[in-house]
Amino acid sequence: MPYQLCYCSICRKQQGGGGYAINLAAVTSSLRVEGGSTLGLYRARIEDDEHASCELSSGERRFCTRCGSGLWLFDPSWPDLIHPFASAIDTELPVAPSRVHLMLKYKASWVVPDIGPDDATFDLYPEKSIEDWHKDARQWVA
Template identity: 40%
Template sequence: MELQGSCHCGKTGFTVISHTPCPVAHCFCSICRKTDGGSGSAINIMGDYNTLKVRGKDFIKEYRAIRDPDTGELCGNMRYFCGECGCHLYAYCEEYKDNVYPLASAIDTPLPKVDPVEEAVYLMNDYRADWVNIPTGAKHVFGQYPDGSLHDWHVENNRYID
């Protein structure tokens, strides 16, 4: 499925092919909470890095967060934002070089819906802000990371798109 995404001001945009387009994983780590606002989480999906086409590259800014302030260790993800309006567009990590992680909030293409109680995954809850509520009865809540990946979830739930 081709996904089209853009920033708020329209100076940047991108397209990417995704086999895993369901916005399922809500991440509450401090980095996602601080850089993505809204619900206090980032909702990442996954795309094929080799198909990523970016418009307005002159406006794109990069940010690599500090994972551990005590040691200065950097996060593996490089985050890409519009330098004009500040919208977080996608993340990339050398460790998983075949994938790019666009934020669901940056996608303009209609995305498949995910049931917030039965299907959605809420991860890094050890870092979730107290004011953020997870739906009552949510079945997939993790203090850190779950064992499975975005790819695994899409396959196991018959949501993988060829």
């Protein structure tokens, strides 16, 4: 369910036409890829504001080298999960009963978040995992 809006500069610049990106969650083994030779790989450099350092993200963002569309994010730190970008899904997706706005600390100055009355907001990461949110919303599919 597309409920989590990420305003970090990496997601925003790669997928965020509205100033944020929406990542879905899926089990990695469910991914089926055709045309693998047209996939590109982007690994962002993450700047640490507090320690004035920069490191290469472990997150692997895949995109189509023909059209440039961002497709999914995979992080080997969580090998069982894959995060397709909602913007790459052509089939219908359910409307979330509420949303989570995260990484608002990094929101672009021109972005005005549309925060609903039941939405949760976080400067950095949310308190609940993707799995916990879906279970609480009775949307978990195992």
